[in-house]
Amino acid sequence: MPVNMSNAHCGVIIMSGNKAVWMHIGAGSFHRAHQAWYLHSLMQQGDDSWSIALGNIRDDANALLGALAAQKGEYVLETVSPDGERQYETITSIRKVLAWDSEISALVAQGADAQTRVIAFTVTESGYYLTPEHELDMQQADIKADLNGGIRTLYGALTRILTQRIANNGGPVTLLNCDNLRHNGERFRHGFLSFLKAKGERALYDWVKHYTTSPNTMVDRITPRPTPDVAERVLAATGIHDAVPVMGESFIQWVIEDDFINGRPALENVGVELVESVLPWEEAKIRILNATHSCIAWAGTLIGLSYIDESTRQSAIRQMAWEYVSRDVIPSLTPSPLDLAKYRDVVLARFGNPYIKDTNQRVAADGLSKIPGMVTPTLVQCYQRGATPSATAVLPGLFFLFLRRWADSTLPYTYQDGVMRPEAIKALFASDDPLATFAKDEALFAELAQSADFLALLRRTVAELEQWVKQPQAQLATA
The missing domain is CATH 3.40.50.720 (NAD(P)-binding Rossmann-like Domain)
Structure with missing residues (x-):
């Protein structure tokens, strides 16, 4: 032609x-x-x-x-x-x-x-x-x-x-x-x-x-x-x-x-x-803004909140997000032409905007695509440089608890995920060790699915998050 x-x-x-x-x-x-x-x-x-x-x-x-x-x-x-x-x-x-x-x-x-x-x-x-x-x-x-x-x-x-x-x-x-x-x-x-x-x-x-x-x-x-x-x-x-x-x-x-x-x-x-290349802006946005956004949505949902701004203003949730970026993401993206610490603070300020009223439901969607695309790269890079990604492990830990609520039909809203196979998720939570099955999913965690250290980290993280979720009066304090 x-x-x-x-x-x-x-x-x-x-x-x-x-x-x-x-x-x-x-x-x-x-x-x-x-x-x-x-x-x-x-x-x-x-x-x-x-x-x-x-x-x-x-x-x-x-x-x-x-x-x-x-x-x-x-x-x-x-x-x-x-x-x-x-x-x-x-x-x-x-x-x-x-x-x-x-x-x-x-x-x-x-x-x-x-x-x-x-x-x-x-x-x-x-x-x-x-x-x-x-x-x-x-x-x-x-x-x-x-x-x-x-x-x-x-x-x-x-x-x-x-x-x-x-x-x-x-x-x-x-x-x-x-x-x-x-x-x-x-x-x-x-x-x-x-x-x-x-x-x-x-x-x-x-x-x-x-x-x-x-x-x-x-x-x-x-x-x-x-x-x-x-x-x-x-x-x-x-x-x-x-x-x-x-x-x-x-x-x-x-x-x-x-x-x-x-x-x-x-x-x-x-x-x-x-x-010429969008890479530095893209990585900062996906890891600092997008992944943190989802973290806040999953965490807020688990403690009964409906909106991103009110979830961000909970001191425990804000600290989770801040630690994730500060301890794991910034070292993974350094050096960068961006001021990553300043970008982190701007992002958290935007999420706390009380006039936007963005819902946790909207931001929580498509987690099965977000974990491998936005979170797993930081987990992998932390291990590659000899660091334990304790702060980043909180994100898949929250998503695991969020998915368990979905499987139990106790989420307060309809969850949308374009690649979810409902029968596979229900089978996961019906298995003898759902968390091990979750951690060994290569679609979510790539090479970390074979890592005993990662599974052990996820077990500790989920246990801590379960205790946090059980303490509503302690956590619903505005930062």
């Missing part, structure tokens, strides 16, 4: 007489509070050369998409600072809402159009179906379905979209991962190419290798699921009746490796950091 590569890798491109489209897959709150805000900010500067087309692979966002379409893609973003200062902004960067159907027809048509120069996505950590060795997990039911022509996953959807793009001579396109996944561009790309190879899509495999890029990125903004009071505040502050407002913290950050194959928006003009 002839493809015009004259524009590849040459920065910001505006097609003569046409606008460029950033198609985003994943209609969740995070995209609308993060990437859409940056594109809107460019428009506010007078640069309207790019706009967003937003769609979803599955049918779980139909109500949102319908409401957005009725509002012509516009909605109000509420941000709140740790001091309680709220600001309201109408976001206008989503110029096309792609209605869902079982064949994802609108996504296919938009993704195949030559005006679409970036296809970005937020499908959560578990949406990539990777093993601890970062290989595509061919045993997952959704992957099996898509290898047989389905579109349950990002891989199946992109197969359909890019096949049509080739047929339309749509040209090169950047495939941009915006999820919290270490080496997210590389890991997605390897998973996608593995999928295409397994599916026998040789021509598409070759096209993806030559006519797409997948930069690594680091994204950051705490964005809780919107509750009804957000719309009430929006109405009171702006007079706008918004069916789908979104809220987030005032802090925002985006770091991207500058490797776009067919042009990009001038994101550097609105505070995005375009870098």
Whole structure:
């Protein structure tokens, strides 16, 4: 297929007489509070050369998409600072809402159009179906379905979209991962190419290798699921009746490796950091922010709390998080171009923001992907340098107790985990030694699954945590 590569890798491109489209897959709150805000900010500067087309692979966002379409893609973003200062902004960067159907027809048509120069996505950590060795997990039911022509996953959807793009001579396109996944561009790309190879899509495999890029990125903004009071505040502050407002913290950050194959928006003009390698920012964010976030959510849930901010303000929980970062993560990431201690303190301050009301339920999700991706690397590195990761072991210890509550049906909410096999978890807790079975799971702990020292450490840690959980009056003291 002839493809015009004259524009590849040459920065910001505006097609003569046409606008460029950033198609985003994943209609969740995070995209609308993060990437859409940056594109809107460019428009506010007078640069309207790019706009967003937003769609979803599955049918779980139909109500949102319908409401957005009725509002012509516009909605109000509420941000709140740790001091309680709220600001309201109408976001206008989503110029096309792609209605869902079982064949994802609108996504296919938009993704195949030559005006679409970036296809970005937020499908959560578990949406990539990777093993601890970062290989595509061919045993997952959704992957099996898509290898047989389905579109349950990002891989199946992109197969359909890019096949049509080739047929339309749509040209090169950047495939941009915006999820919290270490080496997210590389890991997605390897998973996608593995999928295409397994599916026998040789021509598409070759096209993806030559006519797409997948930069690594680091994204950051705490964005809780919107509750009804957000719309009430929006109405009171702006007079706008918004069916789908979104809220987030005032802090925002985006770091991207500058490797776009067919042009990009001038994101550097609105505070995005375009870098050669995202690795230092990525590692700090995943280990210090993401892993700590989950630690706080699991711990707070275990002692009967509902929100991240109130959990963070419990002295025992805050100390767990502080010790984990200070004793184990910072030595693992040193040297770094970032001030890691300052980053730790900023993160904990953000988590304690009493105006965000992010739920433990949201942050606790997908633990079976978070442990191997966010926690196990620190455990391994501690042992490699001869240190015992006592502070880090608290995180899998908390998650074990959290999973036990799930197996006992005593969690206060529904737990969502994209790679969970419920029967396997129930079998684990029905075994003679659930903790040993848990510790020996290579999918969670890689080479540490064979370590007697790690199992002994986890036994001590879980025993201490069980005693802590049994003392509610002692622990519910605000730091």
